[in-house]
Amino acid sequence: MLNKLRQEFLENTTQLLIVNNTNQVLDTDDSLFSIKKGSDITDFHPFFHVISSLFEDDRKQQKFYCVQMEIKGKTCFFDIRSQVDFEKKQVVLFIEDLTDHYKTLHQIKQVRNESIINFNITQELNHQLNVERGFKNKFLANVSHEIRTPLNSILGFLSVLENTSLDREQLDIIGIIKDSSKNLVAIVDDLLDISKIEAGHLEIKNKRFDFKKFTKSLVKTYDLQANEKRLQFVTDIGTNIPKFLIGDQLRLNQILINLLENALKYTHQGTVTLRISTTSRNMRRIPVTFEIIDTGIGIPKEYLTTIFESFTQLEKRGLFGGSGLGLSIVKQLTQLMDSNLEVSSKENEGSTFKFTISLGVSHDQKEEKETPVIRNSEKRSGGSKKKKYRILLGEDIEVNQLLMMRLFADEGTYSLDIAKNGEQVVLFLEKYQYDLVLMDLSMPVMDGYDAAMRIRNHTDKKIKKIPIVALTARTTEEERDEAKECGMNAYLTKPINSDLLFKTIDRLLHRYKPKKEKN
Amino acid sequence: MSVSKKIVLLGHFGVGKSSLLRRFVENTFSENYTVTIGVHIMKKEVHLEKDNITLVIWDVEGTDDFTKYRSSYLMGASSFIYVFDASRPITYGDIKYNLEHLKEKYPHVSAHIIGNKVDLVDPDVLLNDLKAQDIQHSYLSSAKTGENVELLFKNVAAQLLENA
Ligand SMILES: Nc1nc2c(ncn2[C@@H]2O[C@H](COP(=O)(O)OP(=O)(O)OP(=O)(O)O)[C@@H](O)[C@H]2O)c(=O)[nH]1
Ligand SMILES: [Mg+2]
Numbered sequence: 148m149l150n151k152l153r154q155e156f157l158e159n160t161t162q163l164l165i166v167n168n169t170n171q172v173l174d175t176d177d178s179l180f181s182i183k184k185g186s187d188i189t190d191f192h193p194f195f196h197v198i199s200s201l202f203e204d205d206r207k208q209q210k211f212y213c214v215q216m217e218i219k220g221k222t223c224f225f226d227i228r229s230q231v232d233f234e235k236k237q238v239v240l241f242i243e244d245l246t247d248h249y250k251t252l253h254q255i256k257q258v259r260n261e262s263i264i265n266f267n268i269t270q271e272l273n274h275q276l277n278v279e280r281g282f283k284n285k286f287l288a289n290v291s292h293e294i295r296t297p298l299n300s301i302l303g304f305l306s307v308l309e310n311t312s313l314d315r316e317q318l319d320i321i322g323i324i325k326d327s328s329k330n331l332v333a334i335v336d337d338l339l340d341i342s343k344i345e346a347g348h349l350e351i352k353n354k355r356f357d358f359k360k361f362t363k364s365l366v367k368t369y370d371l372q373a374n375e376k377r378l379q380f381v382t383d384i385g386t387n388i389p390k391f392l393i394g395d396q397l398r399l400n401q402i403l404i405n406l407l408e409n410a411l412k413y414t415h416q417g418t419v420t421l422r423i424s425t426t427s428r429n430m431r432r433i434p435v436t437f438e439i440i441d442t443g444i445g446i447p448k449e450y451l452t453t454i455f456e457s458f459t460q461l462e463k464r465g466l467f468g469g470s471g472l473g474l475s476i477v478k479q480l481t482q483l484m485d486s487n488l489e490v491s492s493k494e495n496e497g498s499t500f501k502f503t504i505s506l507g508v509s510h511d512q513k514e515e516k517e518t519p520v521i522r523n524s525e526k527r528s529g530g531s532k533k534k535k536y537r538i539l540l541g542e543d544i545e546v547n548q549l550l551m552m553r554l555f556a557d558e559g560t561y562s563l564d565i566a567k568n569g570e571q572v573v574l575f576l577e578k579y580q581y582d583l584v585l586m587d588l589s590m591p592v593m594d595g596y597d598a599a600m601r602i603r604n605h606t607d608k609k610i611k612k613i614p615i616v617a618l619t620a621r622t623t624e625e626e627r628d629e630a631k632e633c634g635m636n637a638y639l640t641k642p643i644n645s646d647l648l649f650k651t652i653d654r655l656l657h658r659y660k661p662k663k664e665k666n
Numbered sequence: 667m668s669v670s671k672k673i674v675l676l677g678h679f680g681v682g683k684s685s686l687l688r689r690f691v692e693n694t695f696s697e698n699y700t701v702t703i704g705v706h707i708m709k710k711e712v713h714l715e716k717d718n719i720t721l722v723i724w725d726v727e728g729t730d731d732f733t734k735y736r737s738s739y740l741m742g743a744s745s746f747i748y749v750f751d752a753s754r755p756i757t758y759g760d761i762k763y764n765l766e767h768l769k770e771k772y773p774h775v776s777a778h779i780i781g782n783k784v785d786l787v788d789p790d791v792l793l794n795d796l797k798a799q800d801i802q803h804s805y806l807s808s809a810k811t812g813e814n815v816e817l818l819f820k821n822v823a824a825q826l827l828e829n830a
Contacts, residue, residue: 200672200742204741210738214704260679260680
């Protein structure tokens with residue numbers, strides 16, 4: 148009874164076949180498909196080529212899941228079980244039609260695979276975009292750096308030229324060239340910053356700084372500029388803000404300079420106000436709000452959203468026209484400081500830029516003992532002084548050598564020798580006597596860092612202790628730190644400001660002057 | 667009657683195994699992706715200089731986990747053709763691992779590595795990447811353009827005859 152039921156039940160879903168080891172069909176019940184006895188089963192479907200390997204395997208039984216076959220134009224899915232009789236050299240095949248089951252499975256896998264592949268492709272595209280962006284940033288950084296070097300020598304020589312005997316008109320022209328070059332330096336610096344921010348390389352470095360002094364110098368600069376434009380520069384700086392704060396002074400300065408310059412640029416009458424305030428009396432950390440308010444031309448409503456857009460975005464939309472990257476940098480810098488730059492503006496009435504950053508309060512509010520720089524210009528320029536200091540310059544680029552020579556030409560107190568690379572610097576030091584080394588950091592053969600390390604590890608005590616001043620066009624904090632680590636005593640950024648140069652030299656010579664040296 | 671040899675197409679899903687087979691057997695191509703489940707088998711006779719050979723090619727459902735391959739699909743195979751998608755690095759990142767697994771279980775079966783969909787990529791970039799990952803591919807192919815498809819199956823067949 149049950150057997151009969153079972154037969155009925157399985158009739159249309161299973162087929163039994165017996166095949167010999169030469170692929171000949173010995174018997175079949177033809178429930179799923181009909182096949183002639185005595186025919187070669189591999190002609191029916193190539194799956195059955197597998198039969199020969201069934202006889203080569205030790206296992207008696209095998210199961211082949213989900214074998215796809217086209218039968219009478221219909222796609223079917225079978226599970227096929229085999230049982231080999233090695234003695235009789237024949238195999239029983241039990242074929243089960245599971246087409247419905249597998250069709251459902253197919254739909255599920257179709258959706259799953261497609262979505263995974265799409266995800267892969269998006270990921271790959273993102274990866275490529277990141278590679279390209281990295282390339283762009285590196286390119287920007289390199290190009291900016293390359294441009295800085297010649298720009299610096301232009302600026303340096305302009306200063307030299309300025310001090311030769313020129314008439315009024317020539318001086319005016321030099322003034323214009325100088326301004327334009329400085330603008331160019333500023334743009335190049337912006338590009339460098341942008342590439343760093345976008346590459347995520349720009350870090351906020353929090354250090355203790357004198358907030359009073361910081362604002363004072365800002366006020367001084369912009370008071371002057373406002374006066375020149377016949378504008379009023381109003382400052383309102385909260386008296387409850389502690390003198391010494393902890394924050395990134397450099398970047399804060401960059402933000403305020405950008406905003407103040409903009410305010411002055413776009414205001415033709417009235418006032419520009421800088422307001423700095425805090426509501427907190429916390430001893431450790433206070434929110435400081437900065438507001439730059441002008442009575443200028445204002446910003447049309449439709450531009451309010453785009454003024455902060457990054458260079459990349461503006462460029463994409465064809466809007467980048469040298470309009471200054473300043474605001475986008477400011478925006479990104481404030482974001483790096485966990486703040487948000489807000490703007491409100493009305494056309495022809497003015498704009499207000501506002502942001503609040505959290506600054507640490509230094510627990511040490513005492514003035515640092517500042518070592519007064521002993522700098523007596525007469526001592527330097529006057530030929531009355533008998534002692535001449537011998538300075539060694541390590542510098543590979545000819546224009547920079549020339550520029551230095553020019554700066555030293557007016558100085559009676561020093562004589563200057565030039566070495567072309569770090570190796571030469573060390574050689575010269577071993578051969579002659581010097582009081583101080585000025586060292587360019589990037590030089591061929593041996594760079595400034597290596598040379599400084601050589602000097603600091605030198606066996607000759609006198610050489611080992613000579614003051615070294617690093618000179619470089621690069622301005623990153625890391626380089627400054629690295630220079631320090633290599634044992635350099637001071638760090639000057641090109642273009643070299645002659646006043647600062649000689650101040651630094653004097654300070655170091657004063658400090659390091661060999662006691663018993665007579666020369 | 668010519669000899670017949672079993673070849674298995676392996677690799678991640680969507681790399682173009684079925685497309686390569688269809689290009690080889692029927693000389694057609696479709697942009698539409700129809701997932702293969704289980705196994706789909708096709709055969710084709712290849713005419714070589716000395717002899718003819720019938721390739722019985724098992725186009726197996728793609729997977730990224732080779733330990734899950736059903737051993738019955740692979741039994742009796744003379745050659746494995748491992749296909750990856752040149753436009754999706756994830757499909758060749760684990761090649762070495764998977765091939766080692768195969769070599770362990772089927773030490774006498776030769777394996778060929780095929781980078782498919784080369785029409786989608788910059789060949790220099792791809793070659794660099796493969797070199798960096800130390801992947802020694804046998805052929806770069808495109809089921810779409812037909813590039814190297816016939817050649818790769820013919821060469822696999824020729825090698826099988828040689829070893830037979
Ligand atoms: N451009 C391009 N597309 C291809 C090529 N080969 C396959 N494709 C496409 O890739 C997708 C997947 O191809 P299939 O041949 O189905 O991939 P498969 O390896 O058989 O996938 P599974 O059966 O899921 O393992 C389809 O949309 C094809 O049109 C190729 O050489 N070039
Ligand atoms: Mg397929």
